[in-house]
Amino acid sequence: MTSTRSRAGSAAPADDRPGLEPLAPRVPWREFLYLGVVGVFVAMLVNFVVTNDRLNLPVFAEYLFDPLVLDGLQTTLVLTVAGMTGGTLLGLVLTAMRLSSSPTLRSVAFTAIYVSRTIPLLVQLLFWFFLASVLPEISFGIPFGPEFVTLETNQVINQLGAAIIALSLFEAGYMAEIMRSGVLAVDRGQVEAATAMGMTPWKVFRRVVLPQAARISIPPTMNQVISILKYSSVVILIGLADLMFAVQAIYSRNFQQIPLLLVATFWYGLATIVLTLVQSQLEKRLSTGLPKAARVRMQKLEETPVG
Amino acid sequence: MADTPLTAAAPAAPAAGTTDRPMVEISGVCKSFGDQQVLRGIDLSVAAGQVACILGPSGSGKSTLLRCINQLERADDGAIRIDGDLVGYRVHGGRRHPLNSRQAARQRRSTAMVFQRFNLLTHRTAVENVMEAPVHVHGVPRQQARTEALELLERVGLGDRCDHYPAQLSGGQQQRVAIARALAVRPRVLLFDEPTSALDPELVDEVLAVMADLAREGLTMLVVTHEIAFARDVADTVFFMDGGVVVESGPPARVLTQPEHPRTRAFLRRVL
Ligand SMILES: Nc1ncnc2c1ncn2[C@@H]1O[C@H](COP(=O)(O)OP(=O)(O)OP(=O)(O)O)[C@@H](O)[C@H]1O
Numbered sequence: 001m002t003s004t005r006s007r008a009g010s011a012a013p014a015d016d017r018p019g020l021e022p023l024a025p026r027v028p029w030r031e032f033l034y035l036g037v038v039g040v041f042v043a044m045l046v047n048f049v050v051t052n053d054r055l056n057l058p059v060f061a062e063y064l065f066d067p068l069v070l071d072g073l074q075t076t077l078v079l080t081v082a083g084m085t086g087g088t089l090l091g092l093v094l095t096a097m098r099l100s101s102s103p104t105l106r107s108v109a110f111t112a113i114y115v116s117r118t119i120p121l122l123v124q125l126l127f128w129f130f131l132a133s134v135l136p137e138i139s140f141g142i143p144f145g146p147e148f149v150t151l152e153t154n155q156v157i158n159q160l161g162a163a164i165i166a167l168s169l170f171e172a173g174y175m176a177e178i179m180r181s182g183v184l185a186v187d188r189g190q191v192e193a194a195t196a197m198g199m200t201p202w203k204v205f206r207r208v209v210l211p212q213a214a215r216i217s218i219p220p221t222m223n224q225v226i227s228i229l230k231y232s233s234v235v236i237l238i239g240l241a242d243l244m245f246a247v248q249a250i251y252s253r254n255f256q257q258i259p260l261l262l263v264a265t266f267w268y269g270l271a272t273i274v275l276t277l278v279q280s281q282l283e284k285r286l287s288t289g290l291p292k293a294a295r296v297r298m299q300k301l302e303e304t305p306v307g
Numbered sequence: 308m309a310d311t312p313l314t315a316a317a318p319a320a321p322a323a324g325t326t327d328r329p330m331v332e333i334s335g336v337c338k339s340f341g342d343q344q345v346l347r348g349i350d351l352s353v354a355a356g357q358v359a360c361i362l363g364p365s366g367s368g369k370s371t372l373l374r375c376i377n378q379l380e381r382a383d384d385g386a387i388r389i390d391g392d393l394v395g396y397r398v399h400g401g402r403r404h405p406l407n408s409r410q411a412a413r414q415r416r417s418t419a420m421v422f423q424r425f426n427l428l429t430h431r432t433a434v435e436n437v438m439e440a441p442v443h444v445h446g447v448p449r450q451q452a453r454t455e456a457l458e459l460l461e462r463v464g465l466g467d468r469c470d471h472y473p474a475q476l477s478g479g480q481q482q483r484v485a486i487a488r489a490l491a492v493r494p495r496v497l498l499f500d501e502p503t504s505a506l507d508p509e510l511v512d513e514v515l516a517v518m519a520d521l522a523r524e525g526l527t528m529l530v531v532t533h534e535i536a537f538a539r540d541v542a543d544t545v546f547f548m549d550g551g552v553v554v555e556s557g558p559p560a561r562v563l564t565q566p567e568h569p570r571t572r573a574f575l576r577r578v579l
């Protein structure tokens with residue numbers, strides 16, 4: 001008689017009753033197939049990169065820390081941070097108006113969100129950059145009355161200013177909707193319980209709604225940050241020296257387009273990795289009170305692929 | 308558990324026993340949602356220190372009535388008074404002016420509500436839930452609020468669960484935390500909206516036991532419930548609601564055993 005001992009339960013005596021036969025070992029043939037196909041593609045890519053002299057990897061290394069590139073990276077990061085900050089603050093105001101009990105404020109917010117999401121980023125950017133042609137001077141004063149301060153538009157809104165305004169206004173509509181969905185996802189029962197305790201609406205918002213809405217809003221907000229990081233490169237059209245501007249300026253002189261595009265990709269990629277790490281830290285920090293089961297489930301979902 | 312008072316300190320109202328002073332007075336309260344009239348002229352009164360149970364079929368407007376009392380809804384017509392104060396309005400120059408949200412929040416401090424679905428703050432632990440209103444509404448120092456919250460949790464039998472999040476507690480335990488949270492603000496009136504309806508049968512008794520203790524200590528309670536046994540044993544008065552009106556009221560011994568109104572009789576036949 002051959003051994004019918006099961007793989008796992010070698011301590012337990014073999015059971016000969018029907019239906020309780022030891023498990024046959026499972027060979028993941030499908031997994032081997034996938035690995036094989038992926039392996040061939042990776043090998044082809046590596047071969048292409050290593051054996052292709054025209055790719056000019058030394059050029060990549062030479063320009064990776066070029067001062068022009070690093071300055072451009074800095075501008076890109078400034079645009080991302082400023083645009084997101086402006087967009088988030090404006091979005092918060094729009095959300096509050098959108099959820100207020102005043103029909104006037106609600107319609108203003110609705111229209112503003114519609115406009116913000118309708119006008120392409122590129123159009124907004126050029127609009128603010130060329131604002132001086134329709135509005136040469138900006139004045140502060142009483143509407144239709146006396147003016148106290150008058151400034152030249154071109155002095156107030158330079159390239160960087162136009163870019164930050166455009167990015168902020170472009171983001172505001174998206175951020176408002178992200179935050180509104182976060183607020184709406186908070187359990188109404190908890191809002192009522194806090195109200196019944198005698199909290200003012202503002203207290204209810206700060207103590208109950210905001211902490212929970214913030215957690216819900218993190219993943220979509222991070223999506224916005226990562227996309228603004230890259231889409232901010234449209235500013236090259238108004239001559240603002242960001243990361244893309246820097247690599248283009250360099251390859252227009254030395255014609256090494258691909259190595260320099262790889263330089264830009266490297267920095268965008270690094271920034272995205274950092275942001276992803278920040279996101280998972282934030283999510284962990286704000287997950288207080290989520291049932292452990294839910295947290296474990298979320299981790300499993302992140303770790304295990306579908307299939 | 309029963310011999311120490313459940314409230315952290317003696318309430319301003321008489322500590323125990325019943326007086327004739329009305330604590331909750333409701334007269335002619337009407338409320339519609341769209342063209343559906345949910346409350347059609349409710350009259351009821353609960354004396355200080357008494358327990359009133361509200362019974363009635365689903366959809367008869369019981370929750371809506373409680374929500375009007377603590378201003379989660381605004382009644383369309385009629386008057387609600389708590390300890391003599393008109394709820395939701397300020398009378399000035401011979402007219403009623405609706406309270407703004409700050410004033411309404413201030414007035415809500417005299418009541419506390421226990422909800423059918425507990426409604427604990429999920430991002431805070433049990434003890435933080437109990438401390439929330441004392442610290443952030445009444446301005447009690449954190450340390451003192453924590454001490455009192457721990458005492459309250461101890462007395463609803465949850466001394467060992469104070470650092471658990473709601474998701475880590477059973478339904479019955481969550482509801483007892485919710486009761487401790489309601490007591491923490493020393494309300495003049497405690498409102499319960501079907502506090503045991505969302506619980507598994509074996510968890511109902513632990514919550515009802517805590518509520519019966521509160522009743523013995525002389526808190527004024529208004530309890531919407533389907534637990535006929537609780538109403539019979541604990542209530543001073545039973546109100547039976549149907550179709551947005553109180554169709555019958557009186558001591559439980561009479562309303563529950565010799566109901567006069569046919570609808571009360573039909574309802575009791577179904578639930579008993
Ligand atoms: N916010 C609302 N908007 C519209 N209709 C409502 C609202 N709240 C309650 N209603 C309606 O009012 C009626 C009474 O509801 P209410 O919740 O007061 O009944 P109830 O007596 O508490 O019933 P139950 O025993 O099922 O809890 C129901 O028909 C309900 O659909």
Ligand SMILES: [Mg+2]
Nearest residue numbers: 369370371501
């Ligand atoms: Mg109800």
